[in-house]
Amino acid sequence: xxxxxxxxxxxxxxxxxxxxAGHFVVTAELGPPKGWQREVIERKxxxxxxxxxxxxxxxNQTAIVRMSSIAAGRILVELGLEPIIQMTCRDRNRxxxxxxxxxxxxLGIRNVLCLTGDHQSFGNHPTAKNVHDLDSIQLVQMxxxxxxxxxFQCGEAIKGGGPPFFIxxxxxxxxxxxxxxxxxxxxxxxxxADFIQTQLVFDIPRFKEYMKRVVDMGLHEKVAILAGVxxxxxxxxxxYMRDRVPGMRVADEYVERMKAAVAGIPKEDxxxxxxxxxxxxxxxxxxxxxxxxxxxGVAGIHIMAIEWEEAVxxxxxxxxxxxxxxxxxAVLKT
Amino acid sequence: MIVAEQKPLEEIKELIADAERVLIVGCGxxxxxxxxxxxxxxxxxxxxxxMATRLDGHGKAIDEVTVQRQCEWEYIDPLEARLxxxxxxxxxxxxxxxxxxxxxxPDKPVVPGLNTVFMGLPVEQGVWEERCQACGDCxxxxxxxxxxxxxCSKQLLNGPCGGxxxxxxxxxxxxxxxxxxIYERAKALGRLDKLLEIQPPKDWSKSRDGxxxxxxxxxxxxxxxxxxxxxxxx
Numbered sequence: 351x352x353x354x355x356x357x358x359x360x361x362x363x364x365x366x367x368x369x370x371a372g373h374f375v376v377t378a379e380l381g382p383p384k385g386w387q388r389e390v391i392e393r394k395x396x397x398x399x400x401x402x403x404x405x406x407x408x409x410n411q412t413a414i415v416r417m418s419s420i421a422a423g424r425i426l427v428e429l430g431l432e433p434i435i436q437m438t439c440r441d442r443n444r445x446x447x448x449x450x451x452x453x454x455x456x457l458g459i460r461n462v463l464c465l466t467g468d469h470q471s472f473g474n475h476p477t478a479k480n481v482h483d484l485d486s487i488q489l490v491q492m493x494x495x496x497x498x499x500x501x502f503q504c505g506e507a508i509k510g511g512g513p514p515f516f517i518x519x520x521x522x523x524x525x526x527x528x529x530x531x532x533x534x535x536x537x538x539x540x541x542x543a544d545f546i547q548t549q550l551v552f553d554i555p556r557f558k559e560y561m562k563r564v565v566d567m568g569l570h571e572k573v574a575i576l577a578g579v580x581x582x583x584x585x586x587x588x589x590y591m592r593d594r595v596p597g598m599r600v601a602d603e604y605v606e607r608m609k610a611a612v613a614g615i616p617k618e619d620x621x622x623x624x625x626x627x628x629x630x631x632x633x634x635x636x637x638x639x640x641x642x643x644x645x646x647g648v649a650g651i652h653i654m655a656i657e658w659e660e661a662v663x664x665x666x667x668x669x670x671x672x673x674x675x676x677x678x679x680a681v682l683k684t
Numbered sequence: 685m686i687v688a689e690q691k692p693l694e695e696i697k698e699l700i701a702d703a704e705r706v707l708i709v710g711c712g713x714x715x716x717x718x719x720x721x722x723x724x725x726x727x728x729x730x731x732x733x734x735m736a737t738r739l740d741g742h743g744k745a746i747d748e749v750t751v752q753r754q755c756e757w758e759y760i761d762p763l764e765a766r767l768x769x770x771x772x773x774x775x776x777x778x779x780x781x782x783x784x785x786x787x788x789x790p791d792k793p794v795v796p797g798l799n800t801v802f803m804g805l806p807v808e809q810g811v812w813e814e815r816c817q818a819c820g821d822c823x824x825x826x827x828x829x830x831x832x833x834x835x836c837s838k839q840l841l842n843g844p845c846g847g848x849x850x851x852x853x854x855x856x857x858x859x860x861x862x863x864x865x866i867y868e869r870a871k872a873l874g875r876l877d878k879l880l881e882i883q884p885p886k887d888w889s890k891s892r893d894g895x896x897x898x899x900x901x902x903x904x905x906x907x908x909x910x911x912x913x914x915x916x917x918x
Contacts, residue, residue: 484885488883503885
C-alpha cells in the first residue's frame with residue numbers, strides 16, 4: 351500500500367479513489383447470513399459485482415448474531431468486490447476493535463464504517479451485556495489516529511505503521527433533536543470521517559433542510575455524504591417504518607403509493623401483490639435517487655435493500671448509474 | 685438514594701426453604717424511603733411468609749427487626765445477641781446491607797429479600813428513576829447536569845444516537861432520551877458550545893471496570909491518627 355499512500359490516498363480503496371475523482375458513488379449493503387455458509391455471501395456478491403463501488407457488510411445488524419463482518423468482507427475481497435466493513439461499539443471494547451481492525455487491514459479490507467450499534471434489546475440476545483466503551487465519534491477518532499499517526503488509542507506505536515483505512519460514519523438526519531444533527535455530523539468530520547452514509551431517506555424535504563444546514567457549515571467539502579435509500583417491499587413495511595422505527599421518518603406519500611400499487615389485486619393473489627409492490631418500491635427508490643442527486647452536497651447514494659440484494663442492480667441501472675466508473679487500479683491488491 | 689424492589693414471594697420462599705427460624709432484617713434508610721425494605725415492609729413480608737409457609741405445610745418461625753442502617757457496623761452489631769435463635773437472616777437491605785450482615789456474622793446464612801436496582805430519586809410518588817452509575821469520574825459539568833452514563837442507554841458521550849425521536853429513547857418509549865434533555869438544557873443555559881467539543885474516550889478504570897473500588901482517607905483513619913500521635917510523642 352506504500353505506493354497508494356505515496357500518491358496521496360489515505361487507503362487507496364476504490365471508494366476513496368472514486369470520491370477523490372469526483373464521481374457520484376454508489377454503495378450497497380450486504381447482510382451476512384445467520385450461519386456460516388460462505389455460499390450465501392458468494393451468491394449475494396455475484397448480484398452486486400460491478401454494480402456498486404463498495405459493499406457494506408453489516409456488523410450484527412439490529413443486534414442479531416450473524417457471520418462476522420470482517421470474515422464476510424474478506425470473502426468479498428477474494429471475489430474481487432470492495433467491502434466496507436461495519437464496526438459497532440456495542441460488542442467490542444477498544445482492545446477488541448483495534449485488534450479486529452488490524453486483522454481486517456491484513457486481510458485486504460480498506461473501508462470501515464464506524465457505528466454506535468443498535469441496542470441489544472432489539473436483537474436475539476436481549477439479555478446480553480453491551481460494551482459501549484467508546485461511542486461512534488470516539489471510534490472514528492481512534493481509527494483516524496491509528497491510520498494517520500500510527501498509534502493505538504493508548505498512544506503506543508503500531509508496529510509497521512498505521513492501517514490504511516478509508517473511514518466512514520453514519521448520520522441520521524431524521525433523529526432528534528433535529529437542530530443538533532448537523533453539529534453531530536460536524537463532530538464526526540472533526541474526528542476524522544472521510545465519508546458519511548445516512549439513514550434511509552423517506553422524507554426528502556426534511557433531508558433537504560438538513561443538507562442545507564450541512565452545506566452552510568461547509569461540511570460537504572470536507573466529507574463525502576452518501577444519502578441512504580432502499581426499496582420498499584410492501585405497504586406494511588412502509589407503515590412499520592413510518593410508525594414503529596425510532597429515528598425514521600417516512601412521508602405518507604410513500605405509504606399511499608405502496609397501497610395504491612396493489613389496488614384492485616385480490617388479497618389472495620399474493621404473488622401478483624408482491625410483484626406490484628416490489629415494482630413500485632423500486633420505482634420510488636429510483637425517483638428518490640434522481641431527487642437526491644440534485645441536492646447540493648450529496649456525493650453518492652447508499653442502497654440498503656435489506657434481504658433483497660437482487661433489487662440493487664435493477665435500481666442502479668434504472669437510475670442511470672451503470673456502468674460504474676473506474677479510477678486507476680480499482681481492484682485492491684491483497 | 686439506593687432504590688430496590690422486593691423479590692417475588694416464590695423466590696424468597698425458595699431462598700429460605702432450608703431454614704426453620706428466620707430473622708427478617710429491615711433497613712431504616714434508603715429502602716425505607718423507596719418502600720421496599722423498611723419496618724413496614726418487613727412486617728408485611730413476615731406475616732406473608734408465616735401464612736404462606738403454614739399453608740405449604742412447613743410453618744416457619746419468622747420474626748422481624750429493622751435497623752437504622754444495615755450498611756454500618758455500629759447499627760448491626762446489636763443484632764448479634766439475638767442471632768442464636770435463628771437459622772437464617774433474610775435481609776431487606778440493599779446489596780450492601782446483605783453483605784455487611786454476611787461479613788459481620790460469618791456463621792449465619794444471609795439471603796437477600798430485595799433486588800437492588802439503582803441509585804436514583806423518586807421523580808413522583810411511586811416512580812423512581814436512575815440518575816447515577818458511580819462511574820468515579822463525574823462529567824455532569826460537561827453535560828448540563830444530566831448524566832449520559834446513567835441515562836443514555838448506550839452511554840454515549842458525544843451526542844444522541846440515531847434512535848432518538850420525539851424526546852424518547854429507541855430502547856423504550858418510557859425512557860426520555862438523555863441527549864435530548866442535555867441538548868435542551870444546554871441550549872436554555874446558552875452552553876451549547878460544550879456539546880460541540882469531542883469528548884475523548886472515558887477512563888473506565890475509575891468505574892467498576894478497574895475492579896472493586898476503595899476510598900481511603902488517611903486523614904480520617906483512626907489507626908493512622910494513632911500512629912501520628914505516637915510519632916509525635918517520640
